[in-house]
Amino acid sequence: MPMVVATEPAPAPPRPRRRSPLLRHHGLYLMAVPGILYFLLFKYAPMGGLVIAFQDYMPFLGIGGSPWVGFDHFVRLFTEDTFLVLLRNTVVVSLLLLVFAFPVPIVLALLLNEVRTRAFRRTVQSVIYLPHFLSWVIVASIFYVLLSTDGGSVNNLVVAAGGEPIPFLTDPDWLRPLYVGQEIWKGAGWGTIVYLAAMTAVDVQLYEAAELDGANRLRQTWHVTLPAIRPTIVVMFILAIGDFLELGFEHMFLVMNSLNRQVGEIFDTYVYTAGIQNGQLSYAAAVGLFKGLVGLLLVVMANRLAKRFGEEGVY
Amino acid sequence: MNKARIGTAVATATALALTTAACGSSADGGDGGPKDSLTWMTMLHTPTTPEKGGVIETALEEHTGMDIEFQWVPDASKEEKLNAALASGELADLVSLTVIDDTQVRSALTSGMFWDVEDYLDEFPNLARIPDATLDAARIDGELYGVPYQKPAARYGVVVRQDWLDNLGLEVPHTIDELTEVARAFTEDDPDGNGKDDTVGFYDREESFRVGFRSLAGYFGAGQQFEVTDDGQVVPAATTDAFKEAMEWYRGVYAGGWVNQEFVTVQKQNQQDGIAQGKGGIVVTGLFEAKNYNALARSADPDTPMEWALVNDITYDDVPRRILSDTNGGMGGWLAIPTTEVETEDDLRAVLGFIDKLMDPEAFELMTNGIEGEHFETDADGVVTVIDQTAWEQEVQPFSSSRPSELVTTYQSSDEYVNLGNELMAQNAEYMVANPAQSLTSETFDRQWSTLEQQLNDAYNQYITGQIEMADYEATIESLRGQGLDAIVDEYSASYAEANG
Numbered sequence: 001m002p003m004v005v006a007t008e009p010a011p012a013p014p015r016p017r018r019r020s021p022l023l024r025h026h027g028l029y030l031m032a033v034p035g036i037l038y039f040l041l042f043k044y045a046p047m048g049g050l051v052i053a054f055q056d057y058m059p060f061l062g063i064g065g066s067p068w069v070g071f072d073h074f075v076r077l078f079t080e081d082t083f084l085v086l087l088r089n090t091v092v093v094s095l096l097l098l099v100f101a102f103p104v105p106i107v108l109a110l111l112l113n114e115v116r117t118r119a120f121r122r123t124v125q126s127v128i129y130l131p132h133f134l135s136w137v138i139v140a141s142i143f144y145v146l147l148s149t150d151g152g153s154v155n156n157l158v159v160a161a162g163g164e165p166i167p168f169l170t171d172p173d174w175l176r177p178l179y180v181g182q183e184i185w186k187g188a189g190w191g192t193i194v195y196l197a198a199m200t201a202v203d204v205q206l207y208e209a210a211e212l213d214g215a216n217r218l219r220q221t222w223h224v225t226l227p228a229i230r231p232t233i234v235v236m237f238i239l240a241i242g243d244f245l246e247l248g249f250e251h252m253f254l255v256m257n258s259l260n261r262q263v264g265e266i267f268d269t270y271v272y273t274a275g276i277q278n279g280q281l282s283y284a285a286a287v288g289l290f291k292g293l294v295g296l297l298l299v300v301m302a303n304r305l306a307k308r309f310g311e312e313g314v315y
Numbered sequence: 316m317n318k319a320r321i322g323t324a325v326a327t328a329t330a331l332a333l334t335t336a337a338c339g340s341s342a343d344g345g346d347g348g349p350k351d352s353l354t355w356m357t358m359l360h361t362p363t364t365p366e367k368g369g370v371i372e373t374a375l376e377e378h379t380g381m382d383i384e385f386q387w388v389p390d391a392s393k394e395e396k397l398n399a400a401l402a403s404g405e406l407a408d409l410v411s412l413t414v415i416d417d418t419q420v421r422s423a424l425t426s427g428m429f430w431d432v433e434d435y436l437d438e439f440p441n442l443a444r445i446p447d448a449t450l451d452a453a454r455i456d457g458e459l460y461g462v463p464y465q466k467p468a469a470r471y472g473v474v475v476r477q478d479w480l481d482n483l484g485l486e487v488p489h490t491i492d493e494l495t496e497v498a499r500a501f502t503e504d505d506p507d508g509n510g511k512d513d514t515v516g517f518y519d520r521e522e523s524f525r526v527g528f529r530s531l532a533g534y535f536g537a538g539q540q541f542e543v544t545d546d547g548q549v550v551p552a553a554t555t556d557a558f559k560e561a562m563e564w565y566r567g568v569y570a571g572g573w574v575n576q577e578f579v580t581v582q583k584q585n586q587q588d589g590i591a592q593g594k595g596g597i598v599v600t601g602l603f604e605a606k607n608y609n610a611l612a613r614s615a616d617p618d619t620p621m622e623w624a625l626v627n628d629i630t631y632d633d634v635p636r637r638i639l640s641d642t643n644g645g646m647g648g649w650l651a652i653p654t655t656e657v658e659t660e661d662d663l664r665a666v667l668g669f670i671d672k673l674m675d676p677e678a679f680e681l682m683t684n685g686i687e688g689e690h691f692e693t694d695a696d697g698v699v700t701v702i703d704q705t706a707w708e709q710e711v712q713p714f715s716s717s718r719p720s721e722l723v724t725t726y727q728s729s730d731e732y733v734n735l736g737n738e739l740m741a742q743n744a745e746y747m748v749a750n751p752a753q754s755l756t757s758e759t760f761d762r763q764w765s766t767l768e769q770q771l772n773d774a775y776n777q778y779i780t781g782q783i784e785m786a787d788y789e790a791t792i793e794s795l796r797g798q799g800l801d802a803i804v805d806e807y808s809a810s811y812a813e814a815n816g
Contacts, residue, residue, distance in 0.1 A: 059402045060426040081794075150577050150594070151513075169580050170780065257521070257579045258773040259780060276395050278765035279419025281402055 053285040066282075073286035082270070086287075090266040093252075094244045096176055101183045102240055105191030106233060110221055112192060113199050125196075128189025139186055140254035143178070144169065170259040179255060179264075198232040199225060234311040242299035245291045267291045350657075350665035352382035354407035356400065357717045359387040362584065365713045370689065374681050375714075379672040381665075387713070391583060401428070406653040409666055411717060412461065413648035415753075416540070421761040424460040429651040430663055433459040439667055441674035441720075452646035452749070456756050461649025462670050465720035466642040469743040471530045472627040474605050476596035478620045479506035479514075487624045491534060491564065491631040494597070498573035501596040517574035518595025520586040523779075524553075524772040526641075527599040532561035533639035533748060534631045541752035541807065547815075549752050549807035551800070553771050554792050557634075559785065566779050579776050587611060593621070601641070602627060602736040602743075609732065610704060623732060627739040637746050644749035650719055670719050679723035685711035700729040755814065757806035763799035770795060 022029060053073055055066040077083055108128070115121040131139070147168040149155050155165040168174045206224045215223060249268035256264035265273075267287060275284025303313040364387045365371065376383055386407050388396045398419045400406055410429075412420050423429070436442040442462060453463035473488075475497060480487060483506055488494040498516025500506065506514055519527050529552075533539065536557035541549055552558050568574050575581065575595055590598055591611035598604065605623035612619040630636050652666050672678055684691040684699055690707045691699050701707050728734055752760075774791040777783045792800070 058422065058426055059404055060423065060428045144580070148577060148580070150575055150589075165576075167577070170577060172782075258769075258776040259579050259782065261773055273769070274766070276398050278769070279398050279402075279417070279422065280762075280766075 050285060050289055052282050053289045055282055057282040057285070059281070069282075073283045074290065076283065077286055077290065082265075085262070086265060086267050086270055089263055090245050090247060092263075093176060093179060093247060093266060096180050097183060097247075098240060100180050101187070102237070104184050104188040106195055106229075108188055109192040109195035109199065109229075110225060112196060113225065114217060114221070125189070125192070128192070130189070131186045132190035134186065136186075136250045136254055139182055140251070143182060143255075147178075169255075170257065172260045172263045175255065175260040175264050179252065182251065182255070194232060194236065195229055198229040202228040231312055234306050235314055238299065238302045238306055238314050241302040242295055244298050245294050350662040351380065352384070353409055353666060353669060354384045354386060354656075355409040355411070355717075356386040356388060356407040357409075357411040358390045358393055358413055359713055360390045360716045361708065361713045363709065363713075365710055369710055370686060371681055371710055371714055374686060375673070375678060378675070378678050378681070379669050381669045381672075390716075404655060406656055408652065408656045409670070410651045410653060411464075411648065412651050413464070415643060415646070415648050416760075416764060418761055418763070418765040421455065424455055424649070424651070425458075425761070427654070429460045429649075429653055430657070431458050431460060432462055432652070432663075432667065435664065435667055436462075438664070439671035441671045442667065445720075446645075448644065449646050452644050452753055453649060454754055461651035462667070462719060463649060464647035464718075465722050466645050466647040467721065467740045467744070468642065468645040468749075469638045469640040469747040470601040470603065470740050471599065471638060471641045472602040472625060472739060472743070473629055474598050474600060474602065474608075475624045475626060476501070476506065476593075477622040477624040479596045480624065481622075482506050482508055487626060489626065489628055489630065491531075491629060494629060495564075495568060495573075498568055498597055499571060502571070502573045506596060507593055514593065515573060515575050515595045517568065517597045517599070518586060518590050519574050519578035519599075520581040520583055521579055522583070523578055524775045525768075528561070528565060528775075528779075530599050530639055530641070531565065532558045533637060534629050534634065535561040535564070536631075536634045536637075537561060537639075539639040539748050539750040541750055543751050543811060547808060547812060548804060549755065549811050550804055551771075553775070554800075559788070562775065562778060562788070563785070566781065569779050570781060576780075579780070591615065591621075593619075602739050603733070605736065606730050606732040610708075614704075625732070625735055625739055627743055637748050638743045640747045640749045643753055644747065646753075647721075673718065674720050674723060676724055679718060679720070682711070682714040682718050683724075684726065697727050698729050699726045751811070752807050755807050755810040757803050757810065759799045759802040759806055764803065767795050767798060767800055767803075 049063075052063060052066070054068060054070060055063070056069050056072075057063070057066045112121055112125060115124070134142075144152075146152050146154050149165040149167055149169075154168070159165055166174070168178060202225060206228075207220055210220045210224055245267055247266050247268055249272055252264055252266055253269050253272065256269060268291075271284045271288050271291075274280045274287065299314075303315065306313045364385075367385075372383060372385065384407075394414055394417060397410075397412065397414065397417070400410075401419055401423045412424070414420055436445065436459075445463065445465065449463050449465055450459060453459055453461070473494065475488065477487070479501055480497065483500050483504055485497055485500060486493070488497045501514055501516040505512070517527075529537075529539075532552070537555055538552040540552055542552050542555065543549055565574075569576070575589070581589070586598075587608065588611070589595060590608050592615070593612070598608075602625050605625055608623070609619075609621055612621045627638065628636055650670055652663060657663050657666055673682070680687075684701070685707055687693065690703055690711055691701050693699055725737055726733075770791060774783065774788050778785065778788045
């Protein structure tokens with residue numbers, strides 16, 4: 001790259017014809033090619049498979065031979081009771097995540113930002129990052145062992161304290177708290193990275209000025225740090241909204257069982273049960289397509305909203 | 316026009332895929348020579364896969380003259396793996412289909428994805444001897460889309476900790492009432508004498524509805540998945556009075572705490588571990604399992620006092636003795652051969668010949684006991700002793716569930732549980748109740764059953780654990796009627812009437 005810059009003559013009189021930016025920065029564009037290819041190959045090309053949502057897809061006949069059924073699968077989706085259950089479960093869990101899990105990394109980052117002992121701060125940071133690197137299988141297993149009524153340590157404590165064992169794993173009322181709790185435990189530490197990075201960019205002079213005006217630590221955080229990272233928070237929020245119906249299959253699948261399925265079955269797990277376990281591939285594709293469209297709509301809306309409030313948005 | 320273009324594209328892609336596949340495998344038929352290598356997608360019931368190119372695999376290759384590449388599918392995830400494989404068409408030359416009522420498997424079978432092997436069986440000595448009853452059970456719409464796995468007709472029973480019975484001075488239970496009392500005593504009377512309240516009676520698992528409890532409901536008179544009513548209707552067993560009566564009883568057992576309270580979260584492996592650790596004393600399972608529980612318990616504690624009573628004659632009230640078949644009356648699924656992988660009749664014959672050779676006594680011995688002198692030894696009376704349990708578990712056991720027939724030879728074992736289990740399973744045959752709908756056809760069943768069964772399964776679990784009442788369970792059944800349950804009953808009943816004139 002330096003070469004490109006070097007060969008470019010310094011402010012010269014307007015030349016008769018300029019080379020197109022594509023040619024001028026060919027090095028940069030070349031570097032983007034693998035990324036573009038990746039998206040074309042693994043994100044766009046598979047979208048072609050979505051046509052099976054409008055077919056009665058049979059693997060043996062293939063896409064070419066399976067009969068077309070139009071919107072039958074969507075009609076079925078919207079008319080069956082399951083749809084409302086799925087929508088309710090997904091929306092409730094997503095809202096809980098937005099309300100309880102989304103702010104946690106921000107608060108954590110603010111707290112960490114105030115820690116002045118470097119060594120302590122580094123240690124805490126590393127420790128809270130770690131759960132991010134555990135897979136959901138491990139996280140779910142750890143909680144399973146801790147919370148089981150059949151010899152789990154938490155319930156052993158409860159019983160030792162004179163209580164009745166609590167069926168954390170099977171009681172439908174416990175599923176959502178458990179789910180959100182696990183999301184926080186696993187993801188909160190990792191989530192602080194973005195905010196901490198944003199905070200390093202805050203001009204130190206602002207703090208000094210605030211201090212001169214008599215602001216204490218809390219006031220400085222409120223009036224300096226938070227406004228400074230607001231654009232970051234907004235972007236993260238828009239991204240989170242985009243995933244509103246996209247909770248991810250793995251986590252819920254691992255904590256769900258037939259006793260808490262009524263509150264646990266979300267679109268992602270339903271696509272799996274209907275498609276892979278019960279073999280209704282077309283129907284599952286229709287559910288997935290619907291979910292994706294709603295996600296797209298939400299992102300666009302959230303982005304508009306952010307721009308109206310004077311923020312930058314994601315695009 | 317457009318369609319034609321897509322067709323060409325698909326054809327080209329397929330051809331490409333096939334060429335690549337052909338390049339991938341060594342000497343794969345095609346140019347004259349008979350097929351001498353095959354891939355086999357089969358189920359794994361053990362925690363680890365056997366080593367590639369291990370002793371048994373090599374010995375089997377030698378015996379069959381076929382270069383075998385195993386693709387092991389863990390049994391716990393077989394539905395997902397098989398469905399994914401069927402959907403993507405990425406199959407092996409030989410595919411073990413052991414989930415016989417799965418929607419996707421059935422539609423794959425009827426769609427013509429696999430060879431109809433009926434006309435070829437007579438060419439092979441062992442395959443020609445497969446009993447007609449087994450072939451009947453294996454037919455779908457009158458077609459035989461694979462070589463049926465042959466198993467004992469009914470392997471289930473109840474195994475009870477004999478040493479716990481002795482500690483408490485109890486007799487081996489033979490009725491549901493006695494069994495209930497044993498379950499209570501195992502929970503409340505400290506059968507292992509350690510002074511702690513850490514045992515239960517029944518030790519059940521997630522698949523209760525489909526496995527353990529289903530077998531118990533059979534004692535109450537419920538059918539194996541479906542049953543024929545007096546007026547010729549073929550109805551799901553889970554909707555019958557006998558089944559609901561059994562559910563009420565089991566709910567009582569649960570409420571008493573005499574079954575592990577979180578069985579809905581327990582996987583098969585956890586269940587085996589729990590039993591080996593002495594958490595529970597009654598298991599509804601295959602009568603061959605006692606040996607495995609002991610082996611597992613002994614690997615943790617060589618001095619474990621574990622002893623088992625094997626019971627195959629539990630009865631309830633005035634219901635005559637019966638036992639539901641866990642193997643579809645001795646048909647454990649199909650060894651199916653995809654037409655996409657094995658393209659010519661000659662290659663098909665080679666694969667069938669391979670299956671046939673696996674049914675020779677020599678191959679059966681390899682897949683059951685292993686290699687003489689290395690895994691087992693035989694004494695003058697023909698009694699088989701496993702000499703290296705660890706090696707047997709790692710190298711031999713994984714193959715045993717892939718035996719095309721489990722009925723080739725019955726060995727006398729030095730392990731009394733094995734002999735007793737074999738004897739009791741043979742007795743079961745007389746009282747066996749099979750699924751009457753197995754050879755009937757219902758399009759709705761093939762398409763919807765997996766979904767319906769899951770909802771029944773959930774309602775069952777909720778009822779047993781006390782989340783809902785019987786009225787709610789019945790309401791679930793009512794709501795399923797409109798979702799295909801009634802259609803299945805109608806189609807099966809019509810098919811039954813046709814078959815039985």
